[in-house]
Amino acid sequence: MTPEPHSPTDTDDTRLGPPPGCPAHGTGPGGLRRLYGPEAEDLGAVYEKLRAEHGAVAPALLHQDVPIWVVLGHGENLHMVSSPSQFCKDSRLWTSMRDGTVEPDHPLMPYFAWQPICAHAEGDEHLRLRGAVTGAMSTIDHRGIRRHINRATQHLVNQFCEDGNADLVAEFAEHLPMAVICEILGMPEEYGDRLVQAARDCLKGTETAIASHAYLMEVLSRLAVRRRAQPQEDFTSHLVTHPAGLTDDEVREHLRVVLLASYETTANLLANVLRMVLTEPGFRAQLNGGQMTVPEAVEQSLWDEPPFSTVFAYFAKQETELGGQRIRKGDGLLFAPAPGNVDPRVRPDLKANMMGNRSHLAFGGGTHECPGQDIGRAIADVGVDALLTRVPDIQLACEEDELRWRSSIGNRHLVELPVRFTPKAQQDVAEQPAVNPSLRQRPNDWQVSFVPTPPTVPAPAVPVDEPTAAPAAAPVPEPAHRPGLFRRILRWWHGE
Numbered sequence: 001m002t003p004e005p006h007s008p009t010d011t012d013d014t015r016l017g018p019p020p021g022c023p024a025h026g027t028g029p030g031g032l033r034r035l036y037g038p039e040a041e042d043l044g045a046v047y048e049k050l051r052a053e054h055g056a057v058a059p060a061l062l063h064q065d066v067p068i069w070v071v072l073g074h075g076e077n078l079h080m081v082s083s084p085s086q087f088c089k090d091s092r093l094w095t096s097m098r099d100g101t102v103e104p105d106h107p108l109m110p111y112f113a114w115q116p117i118c119a120h121a122e123g124d125e126h127l128r129l130r131g132a133v134t135g136a137m138s139t140i141d142h143r144g145i146r147r148h149i150n151r152a153t154q155h156l157v158n159q160f161c162e163d164g165n166a167d168l169v170a171e172f173a174e175h176l177p178m179a180v181i182c183e184i185l186g187m188p189e190e191y192g193d194r195l196v197q198a199a200r201d202c203l204k205g206t207e208t209a210i211a212s213h214a215y216l217m218e219v220l221s222r223l224a225v226r227r228r229a230q231p232q233e234d235f236t237s238h239l240v241t242h243p244a245g246l247t248d249d250e251v252r253e254h255l256r257v258v259l260l261a262s263y264e265t266t267a268n269l270l271a272n273v274l275r276m277v278l279t280e281p282g283f284r285a286q287l288n289g290g291q292m293t294v295p296e297a298v299e300q301s302l303w304d305e306p307p308f309s310t311v312f313a314y315f316a317k318q319e320t321e322l323g324g325q326r327i328r329k330g331d332g333l334l335f336a337p338a339p340g341n342v343d344p345r346v347r348p349d350l351k352a353n354m355m356g357n358r359s360h361l362a363f364g365g366g367t368h369e370c371p372g373q374d375i376g377r378a379i380a381d382v383g384v385d386a387l388l389t390r391v392p393d394i395q396l397a398c399e400e401d402e403l404r405w406r407s408s409i410g411n412r413h414l415v416e417l418p419v420r421f422t423p424k425a426q427q428d429v430a431e432q433p434a435v436n437p438s439l440r441q442r443p444n445d446w447q448v449s450f451v452p453t454p455p456t457v458p459a460p461a462v463p464v465d466e467p468t469a470a471p472a473a474a475p476v477p478e479p480a481h482r483p484g485l486f487r488r489i490l491r492w493w494h495g496e
């Protein structure tokens with residue numbers, strides 16, 4: 001934030017620090033609370049102290065004592081993400097980045113550093129990039145996806161069902177999203193331990209993270225090149241051929257964003273829902289008794305433990321006010337679903353069941369709202385339901401207080417979820433049609449369950465058969481079994 005005398009985040013101005021005896025005293029420079037290090041082991045508690053001290057928007061310190069506002073209020077978070085004229089995600093505007101307060105080796109630099117991806121873009125460029133992503137997503141057959149999620153769940157359960165015990169984090173939650181996303185992207189053959197391990201590495205920043213990232217990018221580049229040469233009926237082909245005309249780099253970067261964003265969040269969501277079902281007796285009873293559905297349990301988890309606790313970051317485009325705080329042009333703000341979802345103004349009773357209410361902040365909001373939320377929800381809904389159906393007597397195999405979490409400012413996830421159950425025989429996972437018609441033979445009753453909506457970007461200024469837009473002009477193979485409706489939609493989609 002801009003250092004100036006009356007800025008509450010002015011780290012040089014100790015006059016603004018709390019008086020001696022104040023609970024905030026002795027934290028970081030200026031008496032500001034740190035969101036990292038030993039003082040922040042329980043970030044939930046830190047957010048509540050900040051709320052009590054400052055209200056809905058609080059000044060705090062990131063690693064290396066970089067000042068940041070944390071948006072704690074539900075309404076204030078929504079206002080920020082829905083006001084693109086006041087706040088944007090372009091870190092090049094951030095005063096702390098421009099004046100060198102954020103050093104190049106800052107541990108959060110991978111999140112801060114501006115990249116040419118929809119998650120950082122604004123205005124027309126955001127429309128163009130996001131339009132290609134949502135356009136490609138709109139071609140996904142959601143019924144086919146649900147069938148694939150069910151099949152992938154059966155396959156994973158087969159790996160451990162005869163043992164009578166499992167770790168649902170390592171053997172289930174960290175695998176199912178990868179199996180599904182590989183299918184959606186059009187690379188089911190790449191799904192396997194190696195890819196799961198590589199994604200884990202990248203996200204956990206282990207010693208092998210750089211090599212794992214290189215491996216992931218190599219896999220995604222190969223896929224993009226193959227689909228550029230010969231588009232098929234999958235997300236990647238639709239991304240490549242979208243009229244927005246993404247470059248090879250843009251295609252690769254967006255495949256990476258989609259793969260990593262969907263993997264980490266959905267793995268967290270699955271683990272959280274399963275933990276909730278296994279440890280909170282009320283949930284299990286309500287599910288068994290039919291008073292609660294799995295989708296409602298998923299929504300409850302999205303309120304209580306949003307997979308992204310905070311998202312880096314929004315930046316003020318002009319001087320403004322938020323939650324009673326004066327925000328300067330160039331200030332950085334953390335979008336914070338975790339404290340926003342427990343704002344006492346919207347949830348006076350945290351134990352109250354939210355009954356499937358979807359107005360939580362787990363998927364963000366405004367122009368950057370998560371475009372993959374239906375897929376994330378479907379993986380959790382179908383995966384949890386199918387798992388509980390296969391092993392209905394599943395129980396936690398340790399004391400609840402033995403469960404361990406790994407926390408960072410961006411998320412908090414279970415390290416393991418050990419369970420036991422009566423050993424079961426494997427179940428036949430019949431090879432059935434999958435999401436990509438070109439990769440699996442579809443039966444005759446296959447039908448389009450999701451009609452694409454028009455792209456959110458305007459039609460390209462150049463005709464699709466211009467050399468610069470060559471991918472869009474590439475002929476789309478039409479498998480003989482594709483029914484007429486789908487062919488008509490494809491023709492419309494390509495402007496024929």
Ligand code: HEM
Nearest residue numbers: 118119261262265266269307362363364368370372375376
């Ligand atoms: C439970 C699962 C998921 C959660 C909780 C989640 C959450 C989020 C959040 C909080 C954002 C940022 C919103 C903001 O910056 O204001 C986001 C953005 C995004 N998510 Fe998800 N997500 C999930 C699953 C997925 C899946 C399955 C996909 C793709 C298949 C996906 C693709 C994306 C993309 C591309 C963006 C960037 C959008 C933009 O900036 O315009 N997400 N997600």
